[in-house]
Amino acid sequence: MGPGPVNGDPRVLRAMSAALLGQYDPAMTALMTETQGLYRDVFATGNDATLLVDGTSRAGIEAALISLIVPGDRVLVARFGRFGHLLVEIAERCGAEVSVVDAPWGEIVPVERIAEAVQQVRPKLVAVVHGDTSTTIAQPLEELGAICRDAGALLYVDATATLGGNPVETDDWGIDVVTAGLQKCLGGPSGSAPITLSPRAVAVIDSRRSVEAGIRGPEDPEAAPADRIRSNYFDLGMILDYWGPKRLNHHTEATSMLYGARECARVLLQEGLDAAVARHRLHGRAMLAGVQGLGLTPFGDLEHRMTNIVAVEIPEGVVGDAVRSAMLEDYGIEIGTSFGPLHGRVWRIGTMGVNARRDAVLVTLAALEQALRRAGVAVPTGGGTEAALDVYAGEP
Amino acid sequence: MGPGPVNGDPRVLRAMSAALLGQYDPAMTALMTETQGLYRDVFATGNDATLLVDGTSRAGIEAALISLIVPGDRVLVARFGRFGHLLVEIAERCGAEVSVVDAPWGEIVPVERIAEAVQQVRPKLVAVVHGDTSTTIAQPLEELGAICRDAGALLYVDATATLGGNPVETDDWGIDVVTAGLQKCLGGPSGSAPITLSPRAVAVIDSRRSVEAGIRGPEDPEAAPADRIRSNYFDLGMILDYWGPKRLNHHTEATSMLYGARECARVLLQEGLDAAVARHRLHGRAMLAGVQGLGLTPFGDLEHRMTNIVAVEIPEGVVGDAVRSAMLEDYGIEIGTSFGPLHGRVWRIGTMGVNARRDAVLVTLAALEQALRRAGVAVPTGGGTEAALDVYAGEP
Numbered sequence: 001m002g003p004g005p006v007n008g009d010p011r012v013l014r015a016m017s018a019a020l021l022g023q024y025d026p027a028m029t030a031l032m033t034e035t036q037g038l039y040r041d042v043f044a045t046g047n048d049a050t051l052l053v054d055g056t057s058r059a060g061i062e063a064a065l066i067s068l069i070v071p072g073d074r075v076l077v078a079r080f081g082r083f084g085h086l087l088v089e090i091a092e093r094c095g096a097e098v099s100v101v102d103a104p105w106g107e108i109v110p111v112e113r114i115a116e117a118v119q120q121v122r123p124k125l126v127a128v129v130h131g132d133t134s135t136t137i138a139q140p141l142e143e144l145g146a147i148c149r150d151a152g153a154l155l156y157v158d159a160t161a162t163l164g165g166n167p168v169e170t171d172d173w174g175i176d177v178v179t180a181g182l183q184k185c186l187g188g189p190s191g192s193a194p195i196t197l198s199p200r201a202v203a204v205i206d207s208r209r210s211v212e213a214g215i216r217g218p219e220d221p222e223a224a225p226a227d228r229i230r231s232n233y234f235d236l237g238m239i240l241d242y243w244g245p246k247r248l249n250h251h252t253e254a255t256s257m258l259y260g261a262r263e264c265a266r267v268l269l270q271e272g273l274d275a276a277v278a279r280h281r282l283h284g285r286a287m288l289a290g291v292q293g294l295g296l297t298p299f300g301d302l303e304h305r306m307t308n309i310v311a312v313e314i315p316e317g318v319v320g321d322a323v324r325s326a327m328l329e330d331y332g333i334e335i336g337t338s339f340g341p342l343h344g345r346v347w348r349i350g351t352m353g354v355n356a357r358r359d360a361v362l363v364t365l366a367a368l369e370q371a372l373r374r375a376g377v378a379v380p381t382g383g384g385t386e387a388a389l390d391v392y393a394g395e396p
Numbered sequence: 397m398g399p400g401p402v403n404g405d406p407r408v409l410r411a412m413s414a415a416l417l418g419q420y421d422p423a424m425t426a427l428m429t430e431t432q433g434l435y436r437d438v439f440a441t442g443n444d445a446t447l448l449v450d451g452t453s454r455a456g457i458e459a460a461l462i463s464l465i466v467p468g469d470r471v472l473v474a475r476f477g478r479f480g481h482l483l484v485e486i487a488e489r490c491g492a493e494v495s496v497v498d499a500p501w502g503e504i505v506p507v508e509r510i511a512e513a514v515q516q517v518r519p520k521l522v523a524v525v526h527g528d529t530s531t532t533i534a535q536p537l538e539e540l541g542a543i544c545r546d547a548g549a550l551l552y553v554d555a556t557a558t559l560g561g562n563p564v565e566t567d568d569w570g571i572d573v574v575t576a577g578l579q580k581c582l583g584g585p586s587g588s589a590p591i592t593l594s595p596r597a598v599a600v601i602d603s604r605r606s607v608e609a610g611i612r613g614p615e616d617p618e619a620a621p622a623d624r625i626r627s628n629y630f631d632l633g634m635i636l637d638y639w640g641p642k643r644l645n646h647h648t649e650a651t652s653m654l655y656g657a658r659e660c661a662r663v664l665l666q667e668g669l670d671a672a673v674a675r676h677r678l679h680g681r682a683m684l685a686g687v688q689g690l691g692l693t694p695f696g697d698l699e700h701r702m703t704n705i706v707a708v709e710i711p712e713g714v715v716g717d718a719v720r721s722a723m724l725e726d727y728g729i730e731i732g733t734s735f736g737p738l739h740g741r742v743w744r745i746g747t748m749g750v751n752a753r754r755d756a757v758l759v760t761l762a763a764l765e766q767a768l769r770r771a772g773v774a775v776p777t778g779g780g781t782e783a784a785l786d787v788y789a790g791e792p
Contacts, residue, residue, distance in 0.1 A: 002418050004648070005416055005417075005418060005419060005648055005651060006416070007415065007416055008415065008416040008652075013413045013414070013415065013416075013652075014413055015413075016412040016413045016652050017409045017410055017411075017412045017413035018409070019403065019404065019409065020401055020402070020403055020404040020409075020579075020585055021401075022398050022401060022730040022732075023401060024732075025724065025730060054451055054452050054455070054586075054587060055450055055451040055455060055629065055647075055650075056450050056629075056647040056648050056649075056650055057647075057648070058628065058629055058646075058647050059450070059451060059455075059629050059647070062627065062628060062629045066627075081610070082608075082610030082611060083610065084610075085608065085609040085610030086608065086610055086628070088609070089608060089609060089628055090628045090629075092620075093624065093625070093626050093627060093628055094626075134610065181648070183416075183648055183651075189416055189650060189651045189652035189653070190450075190647070190648040190649065190650045190651060191450060191587060191650025191651070191652065191653050212478075212481065212482065212485060213481040213484070213485060213736075214477070214478030214479065214480075214481030214482055214530065214735055214736050215478065215735045215736055215739075216736065224488075228489065229489070230489050230490075230626060231458065231462075231489060231627065232454065232458060232482070232485055232486045232489055233451065233452075233454055233455050233458045233486075233630075234629075249735065250454075251451075251452040251453075251454045251455070251586070252400070252401055252452050252453070252577070252579055252586040253452075253586065254451075254452055254585060254586045254587030254653075255401060255579075255585045255586060255587070256404075256409075256412050256585035256587065256652065256653075256656065257585070257587050257650075257652075257653070260652065328421065334418040334421060336418075336420075339610055339611045339645065340609075340610050340611055340612065343611075
């Protein structure tokens, strides 16, 4: 019940152990193509360029940024937590001139401040985290696509912590590139990063395409473009050529992770995107009510909280890590703290993937009540579970 | 029976479906630490800095090169196949001034030519593929460590295709950095890249260390070093801080891939490194004798062939891909072709991981005889299996 990675869906875990296939076996390439289609639905997009990057969610972020950014490009980051810092850092390492619109941890960045900054900076790319798990806040994205498009900028969104449990409308919101991971609402293991790219984003990458010398055919240009992408592993042009009809070898696709990513999408789409979001919203609300019922103070702007995680302030005088250890060692339940300024100041409790479930919420609240009491906190008896049950009682 | 990825060991596949753990769960961090110890044995090294990079084998290559190379550094690559081209390309993208010692595909690079080039170029880093699967040739490495050390250069080796089936003596041969993958002799899925780094290599990385802004403590320096590593995801300084006692968060370790990598090492070490190499050598010899018994001509320098793969010339007048399709569709057996100048000119048949096995060799040869005959090749009846059985009969 931490901020992720969370428990894996049993169907996904089972898929991980399927027999391996050769990378050019038609059965394998068919699975790759099928998985692309599944993630188009997950991302709510028609983007042809939808695939997996072989690495954890931050591999997806880096692949997106390094493939789009030419050194010297202006990049604007809307930053309201740890993963906004990460976007800044990756963009800097890509050689970008990075500008930042900041908001305090626990708040969103007001959209009008982003719009102003876009006008001032005239960036090539605007990068923003959708839900920053470090603060549990979700940035509204609905208007950003139009703001960026009007200014000729691309919009990149890191939806690692929100996809599958919060609405992510890639096409409707006009987002050019979205990346994610499996280990949050998708209920799979870390290690595969779904990504989708708009035709506008692909056009930028197309202008930087090259073919590896060792597999070059007579029809391929020999010279690398002057602004060749600075990474081979994250060269989305090459990765697109591997996933596309050319099937030009790049890396060797991570077979088991592909199986897992495919099954995550199948489980999610079988439930239905809207139903999955509603489920995360319900159990997230129950958890929020529960921790409030235990007398804990939620952290941050509740109007803009992610559906799938709640942060609460650690009560005065309580050693946060001692309660976390008791929860894990005595009850087998993991909860998290956070990073940087919030380290040791908040606990973060997730309800995502298969853990967005009534019994998981109630057991966590029951255990937390006991652990808090033992840590010397005056907690209302049954305050957590009763409040959560009230939320559930109010549901049809 | 292709060049890899190959079939997974059943124990490894089973490990892939184990329940997920939180990344700071002591059970998880203990598995990470245990896996480091296992790979020290696999790499035959005492290097403390031994861990997994979360990505395919080429992620390990890029992590090694980008963490060691500062733009402008001189790098020397010994190139004798497709994956030597890859080393050149990655080093170039890291901003290195790259020099190359070439050998024709099918041959090794004579060690004296490498030594001369080291004297001329005075590189910071010498990079070489151990076994280049594109040509099936293994470069002798025994003397390179001393040559590099005497010239003050670091030695990097890509052992993706050899580790676990050919001797790889990291410390005895004086190699500074070795990277690998699971999908060849280790019998696991692609998607995790074991890596080991000597103290000399770690010292280079230490001089470029930084801590991410979002998780920085008051004791950490704020300014990034001037020669900050150009990638966040592949910043081995940060990855070492995550795997080391500080447990500074970086990516979220790919849990299932960790389980798989750990089980690959356990399976290998339980058999014993020497026994596994001997097994690959035996079944590789049987396969070589078998294809020769079928009248096929092996490709390349047989004195320096990898134990675990054999390349043969596609007979005149035969459409190579038609035979490959027949093998896969009619017999369920995959064999490969190669890349670049060898595409469509050779077939590559692997005997690695769980496929380095008597019945796998014999079934492949029996099927290949039939497929060749049907493709119009005059093949000696029983020539393949008989020759392989003769090899097996000569073994104690």
